[in-house]
Amino acid sequence: MKQDSGTGGPSRRLLVSTLAALPVLLGPLRSISASAQTSGDPLPSWNEGATKQSITGFVARVTTQGGPDFVPADQRIATFDNDGTLWIEQPMYVQLAFILDRVKGLAPQNPGWKTRQPFKAVLDGDLKALAASGEKGLMQLIAVTHAGMTSEEFAKIVSDWLVTARHPRFNKPYTELVYQPMLELLAYLRANGFKTFIVSGGGIEFMRPWTEKIYGIPPEQVVGSSIKTRFEMRDGQPRLFRLPEVNFVDDKAGKPVGINEHIGRQPIAAFGNSDGDLEMLQWTTMTGSGARFGLIVHHTDAEREYAYDRQAHFGKLDLALDAAAVNRWTVVDMKKDWKRVFAFQ
Amino acid sequence: MKQDSGTGGPSRRLLVSTLAALPVLLGPLRSISASAQTSGDPLPSWNEGATKQSITGFVARVTTQGGPDFVPADQRIATFDNDGTLWIEQPMYVQLAFILDRVKGLAPQNPGWKTRQPFKAVLDGDLKALAASGEKGLMQLIAVTHAGMTSEEFAKIVSDWLVTARHPRFNKPYTELVYQPMLELLAYLRANGFKTFIVSGGGIEFMRPWTEKIYGIPPEQVVGSSIKTRFEMRDGQPRLFRLPEVNFVDDKAGKPVGINEHIGRQPIAAFGNSDGDLEMLQWTTMTGSGARFGLIVHHTDAEREYAYDRQAHFGKLDLALDAAAVNRWTVVDMKKDWKRVFAFQ
Numbered sequence: 234m235k236q237d238s239g240t241g242g243p244s245r246r247l248l249v250s251t252l253a254a255l256p257v258l259l260g261p262l263r264s265i266s267a268s269a270q271t272s273g274d275p276l277p278s279w280n281e282g283a284t285k286q287s288i289t290g291f292v293a294r295v296t297t298q299g300g301p302d303f304v305p306a307d308q309r310i311a312t313f314d315n316d317g318t319l320w321i322e323q324p325m326y327v328q329l330a331f332i333l334d335r336v337k338g339l340a341p342q343n344p345g346w347k348t349r350q351p352f353k354a355v356l357d358g359d360l361k362a363l364a365a366s367g368e369k370g371l372m373q374l375i376a377v378t379h380a381g382m383t384s385e386e387f388a389k390i391v392s393d394w395l396v397t398a399r400h401p402r403f404n405k406p407y408t409e410l411v412y413q414p415m416l417e418l419l420a421y422l423r424a425n426g427f428k429t430f431i432v433s434g435g436g437i438e439f440m441r442p443w444t445e446k447i448y449g450i451p452p453e454q455v456v457g458s459s460i461k462t463r464f465e466m467r468d469g470q471p472r473l474f475r476l477p478e479v480n481f482v483d484d485k486a487g488k489p490v491g492i493n494e495h496i497g498r499q500p501i502a503a504f505g506n507s508d509g510d511l512e513m514l515q516w517t518t519m520t521g522s523g524a525r526f527g528l529i530v531h532h533t534d535a536e537r538e539y540a541y542d543r544q545a546h547f548g549k550l551d552l553a554l555d556a557a558a559v560n561r562w563t564v565v566d567m568k569k570d571w572k573r574v575f576a577f578q
Numbered sequence: 579m580k581q582d583s584g585t586g587g588p589s590r591r592l593l594v595s596t597l598a599a600l601p602v603l604l605g606p607l608r609s610i611s612a613s614a615q616t617s618g619d620p621l622p623s624w625n626e627g628a629t630k631q632s633i634t635g636f637v638a639r640v641t642t643q644g645g646p647d648f649v650p651a652d653q654r655i656a657t658f659d660n661d662g663t664l665w666i667e668q669p670m671y672v673q674l675a676f677i678l679d680r681v682k683g684l685a686p687q688n689p690g691w692k693t694r695q696p697f698k699a700v701l702d703g704d705l706k707a708l709a710a711s712g713e714k715g716l717m718q719l720i721a722v723t724h725a726g727m728t729s730e731e732f733a734k735i736v737s738d739w740l741v742t743a744r745h746p747r748f749n750k751p752y753t754e755l756v757y758q759p760m761l762e763l764l765a766y767l768r769a770n771g772f773k774t775f776i777v778s779g780g781g782i783e784f785m786r787p788w789t790e791k792i793y794g795i796p797p798e799q800v801v802g803s804s805i806k807t808r809f810e811m812r813d814g815q816p817r818l819f820r821l822p823e824v825n826f827v828d829d830k831a832g833k834p835v836g837i838n839e840h841i842g843r844q845p846i847a848a849f850g851n852s853d854g855d856l857e858m859l860q861w862t863t864m865t866g867s868g869a870r871f872g873l874i875v876h877h878t879d880a881e882r883e884y885a886y887d888r889q890a891h892f893g894k895l896d897l898a899l900d901a902a903a904v905n906r907w908t909v910v911d912m913k914k915d916w917k918r919v920f921a922f923q
Contacts, residue, residue, distance in 0.1 A: 307796060384838055428798075441842045451652060452842030453773075453798075462838060464831040464857055471860045473838050480839075486809040493729055493807060493818055494825075495840060497786045497797030512809055515816045 275421040277572070278414040284570040287563040288418065291526040292425050295501065302524035304501055306426035312492060312513060313419070314505040315433035315440060315457075317548040318530050319448060321410040323539040324401065326547055328439050331394055335378040343377075352377075376477035379436065380460055384473045388442040395443060405577070408447050413576045415530075418504075419448055427502070432456045432492055434484035434509050438475075456495040458483045484509045489516035502526040507545075511553040518560055527562035529553060534568040537578055620766040622917070623759040629915040632908040633763065636871040637770050640846065647869035649846055651771035657837060657858060658764070659850040660778035660785060660802075662893040663875050664793060666755040668884040669746065671892055673784050676739055680723040688722075697722075721822035724781065725805055729818045733787040740788060750922070753792050758921045760875075763849075764793055772847070777801045777837055779829035779854050783820075801840040803828045829854045834861035847871040852890075856898040863905060872907035874898060879913040882923055 279285040294302040295309065316322035336346070336355045346352030351370030354362035363370065379387065400410055419429050431440060431450055437457030444450045459480040462473045483491040489512050492500065503510070503517035506529055518525040531550065532541050542550040557564050567574060624630040639647040640654065661667040681691070681700040691697030696715030699707035708715065724732065745755055764774050776785060776795055782802030789795045804825040807818045828836040834857050837845065848855070848862035851874055863870040876895065877886050887895040902909050912919060 307790075310798075437839070437842070445652075453655075453840065455842060459839060462835050464834040464861065466860065469864075471834065471857070471864050473834060473861075489809040489816065489818060490807050494782070494804060495798065497782070497800060512816070515811065516809065516818075519814075519816050 275424065276414065276417050278417055280570055280572055282570065284563055284565055288421075288526075288528070291502070291524065292422070294524050296425050304523055307428075308498070308501065309422075309425070309427040310430065310496060310498060310500040311422050311427045311502040312430045312432040312456075312496075312500040312504070312517065313415075314507070314510045314513070315431050315435055317506040317532065318504055318510070319411055319415050319419075319431070320407065321400065321403075321538065322548045323532075323541065324547075326435065327407045328435050330398065330407075331391070331439070332374050332378050334394065334398060335390070336374060339377065372477075372479070375460065379439075380475045380477040382475055384438060384462060384475060387438055387475055391439055392442045403575075408443060409577065410575060411447055412530075412571075413573055413578075414571045415504075416448070416576075419450070422502070423449065428454065430454045430456060430492075430496060430500070432483065432488050432503075432513060434458055434482070434487075436460075437483075456483055456491045458487075486512045488513035492516065502528075504528045504530070505553065506530040506532065507548040507550045508553045509548075511556055514553065514556070514560070514562060518562065527557070527560060528565065529557050529562055530565045531567060533566050534571075534574060536568075537574045538567065540568075620769065621759065621762050623762055625915055625917055627915065629908055629910055633766075633871075633873070636847070636869065637767070640869050641770050649868055652773075653843070653846065654767075654770070654772040655775065655841060655843060655845040656767050656772045656847040657775045657777040657801075657841075657845040657849070657862065658760075659852070659855045659858070660776050660780055662851040662877065663849055663855070664756055664760050664764075664776070665752065666745065666748075666883065667893045668877075668886065669892075671780065672752045673780050675743065675752075676736070676784070677719050677723050679739065679743060680735070681719060684722065717822075717824070720805065724784075725820045725822040727820055729783060729807060729820060732783055732820055736784055737787045748920075753788060754922065755920060756792055757875075757916075758918055758923075759916045760849075761793065761921075764795070767847070768794065773799065775799045775801060775837075775841060775845070777828065777833050777848075777858060779803055779827070779832075781805075782828070801828055801836045803832075831857045833858035837861065847873075849873045849875070850898065851875040851877065852893040852895045853898045854893075856901055859898065859901070859905070859907060863907065872902070872905060873910065874902050874907055875910045876912060878911050879916075879919060881913075882919045883912065885913075 276285060276288070294300060295304040297303055313319055316326050320327065333355050336352060340346050340356055343352070347356060351363055351366035351373055354366060355374065395406060395408055398407060399405060400407055403410060422429055429450055431444060431448070431454065433440060433456070435457050437455055437459045440455050440457055441452040444455050445452065461476045461478045461480045463476055465472050465474060481487065481491065485508070488510065492513065499521055500517045501523065502525070503514050505514060510529070514527040518527040529550070531554070532539055532548070534540060541548065542554060554564070565571070621630060621633070639645060640649040642648055658664055661671050665672065678700050681697060685691050685701055688697070692701060696708055696711035696718055699711060700719065740751060740753055743752060744750060745752055748755060767774055774795055776789060776793070776799065778785060778801070780802050782800055782804045785800050785802055786797040789800050790797065806821040806823045806825045808821055810817050810819060826832065826836065830853070833855065837858065844866055845862045846868065847870070848859050850859055855874070859872040863872040874895070876899070877884055877893070879885060886893065887899060899909070910916070
């Protein structure tokens with residue numbers, strides 16, 4: 234699974250691992266600085282051109298009081314996919330990396346896993362066997378890694394993991410592998426009265442412990458997939474227990490459903506990068522009468538990040554790329570449109 | 579079901595019905611005026627005393643920078659039950675009145691209902707037979723009144739109904755039968771940096787069309803019970819269809835679950851009036867280390883509104899009243915603590 238890191242020799246490695254020891258809290262500073270830049274160019278990591286203009290043009294139209302496309306601030310709802318739109322999703326979804334690490338961490342207490350699928354596949358690093366275990370296998374892995382504890386305990390497990398986990402290619406905490414141009418975009422929209430939401434296929438409680446620090450998006454503005462929870466008074470203390478049962482899958486046709494349930498009104502702008510975002514973009518841009526904006530991040534930069542689309546295992550972009558042309562959604566060519574992908578570049 | 583209205587003779591009736599013709603949009607004006615009052619007494623409809631002091635004392639503690647109980651603004655989450663806490667719930671839940679009216683309105687197109695339960699019971703006004711039809715009967719009524727249309731269509735049906743429907747005793751739109759002291763409390767909390775949420779057993783899409791106008795609470799801050807929806811492209815248009823299937827019941831132990839799913843963090847203050855709010859109050863006040871506040875509205879005023887608690891059919895307050903004493907939650911004695919119940923009094 235490990236890809237060519239391109240990070241050079243040992244001294245570079247040393248530097249990288251020293252930098253990696255910095256707290257994950259760099260995120261907030263980064264968004265503050267992005268927000269402070271709104272007096273000059275609010276999107277300094279975006280190259281000039283049609284893509285950048287489509288964004289600033291839309292924002293200008295909906296914020297021009299008295300203009301034909303003006304939208305009152307409380308209706309400026311913008312929704313963002315997370316994996317592949319705000320942070321890295323290759324060589325696998327970060328949450329899947331978490332699951333694999335967690336299974337390995339719990340293995341000593343579960344000696345039977347050595348011979349039982351899908352756990353054996355994880356412990357052997359046999360991703361083919363893992364894939365063969367299918368949805369049932371994945372659900373078993375979710376059950377042992379995401380359920381059986383309180384919501385509070387799970388949040389701590391996720392936070393602790395994010396401090397120590399490193400991306401296999403970039404050797405950095407995942408929370409530093411967020412796209413700098415998108416951080417600027419989030420800050421720019423908020424500076425223009427937008428309320429920014431995450432609408433992700435990822436786990437809602439996997440994201441909430443860190444989205445406020447990293448993206449400036451508070452827990453109540455995060456929509457995602459979830460397992461069921463049960464409220465219980467235990468030893469006189471109220472607790473929410475996480476159960477090994479799917480509650481909601483916030484992907485594809487689930488995204489408009491999740492948006493409706495959590496937000497209760499239609500976004501006027503939506504940002505995604507894969508076929509999982511198609512219905513969210515349709516729901517956002519093809520209904521209502523006012524100005525709407527749809528954007529797709531197209532991963533075209535194998536050097537600074539990854540290049541993938543129609544054939545990808547994670548973040549497949551096929552139907553939504555065709556739909557983008559038909560519906561005139563903005564398609565970001567990462568290689569061409571972004572000055573840098575990550576803050577450290 | 580109709581109770582003694584106490585509204586006097588025909589001229590009073592004429593006056594009342596003329597007033598009732600005013601748009602339901604009086605709400606926002608009312609909350610603006612409540613908010614404007616924060617320079618003087620922010621809670622003018624609350625009598626002086628221990629109840630009012632418990633509220634202002636809590637708000638002072640959590641907003642005093644440097645004080646031992648200071649809470650940063652982004653963590654000042656307050657959750658409010660709706661029925662019986664923010665608006666009237668007698669002689670029956672407003673949403674039940676909507677269901678009954680809606681069944682009557684749809685009856686001409688459904689002649690078979692005249693002889694089929696639970697519809698017959700509704701058309702005959704036979705609430706005993708209706709109650710006998712139980713949960714299954716209620717689900718059938720919800721199916722024909724709440725499902726089978728898009729979310730947008732349902733919002734319009736609710737909004738239209740609220741304009742014409744009148745409360746059987748007060749002969750006023752339900753949106754005027756909101757508690758003036760609670761409107762002031764909502765505005766007061768917001769003026770002090772709180773984010774106010776509704777967490778109600780009522781239907782989430784039954785509330786959202788009007789909560790922003792009436793309470794100043796936007797759709798994304800409304801949590802409630804829901805039926806399932808399905809996203810579909812129909813005639814090239816994206817639509818969300820409402821299905822006759824329960825998705826989530828946001829009542830009792832469901833309230834902390836709904837809070838966790840929608841808000842993703844713990845409230846520091848919770849406001850309710852019935853046993854349906856017990857777990858929300860426990861979840862809010864019995865966990866975490868900072869200052870917390872729980873409040874129960876006790877309906878003690880038969881003259882200006884209704885008096886009910888342990889024996890009530892709607893809004894039963896029994897276990898939560900006992901728990902209030904043990905946990906030192908504030909109990910509002912409506913008769914004693916409120917100068918007026920409604921704005922028109």
